[in-house]
Amino acid sequence: MDQAQAHRWLATAVEEARAGLAEGGIPIGAALYGADGTLLGRGRNRRVQDDDPSMHAETAAFRAAGRQRSYRGTTMVTTLSPCWYCSGLVRQFGIGRVVVGEAATFHGGHDWLAEHGVEIVLVDDAECVRMMTDFIEKNPALWNEDIGE
Numbered sequence: 512m513d514q515a516q517a518h519r520w521l522a523t524a525v526e527e528a529r530a531g532l533a534e535g536g537i538p539i540g541a542a543l544y545g546a547d548g549t550l551l552g553r554g555r556n557r558r559v560q561d562d563d564p565s566m567h568a569e570t571a572a573f574r575a576a577g578r579q580r581s582y583r584g585t586t587m588v589t590t591l592s593p594c595w596y597c598s599g600l601v602r603q604f605g606i607g608r609v610v611v612g613e614a615a616t617f618h619g620g621h622d623w624l625a626e627h628g629v630e631i632v633l634v635d636d637a638e639c640v641r642m643m644t645d646f647i648e649k650n651p652a653l654w655n656e657d658i659g660e
């Protein structure tokens with residue numbers, strides 16, 4: 512996929528991350544796009560908002576998309592490298608591609624996904640890095656809770 516499209520899709524995930532931050536949550540956003548470029552679902556990490564540690568951004572976007580017959584041609588777009596739990600979701604449902612905003616502040620399962628045939632597009636977006644760096648600095652305990660440390 513071309514970088515311009517990756518950036519356009521990432522903008523949706525960044526909007527979600529910003530909304531989460533404004534709600535007092537963890538600024539991670541995601542969106543699931545269909546093979547034809549249709550936005551199927553979008554969401555954000557809602558650990559704090561819903562008191563639900565399983566509501567990660569990717570999970571929220573996946574659930575918002577509802578039932579899909581196949582995930583083969585779909586793309587999961589996320590502002591941050593997916594954790595093991597969300598990487599597992601990608602493999603479980605056969606999502607074909609993952610666009611990763613950044614993997615500098617957290618190196619999740621994207622290498623593992625690539626090894627198993629998932630196309631990984633690492634954008635290395637400066638705004639995504641800044642958002643997470645600021646958040647982690649101000650909320651180290653909440654961040655460590657989210658990544659299970």
Ligand SMILES: [Zn+2]
Pocket residue numbers: 567568569593594595596597598
């Ligand atoms: Zn996750």
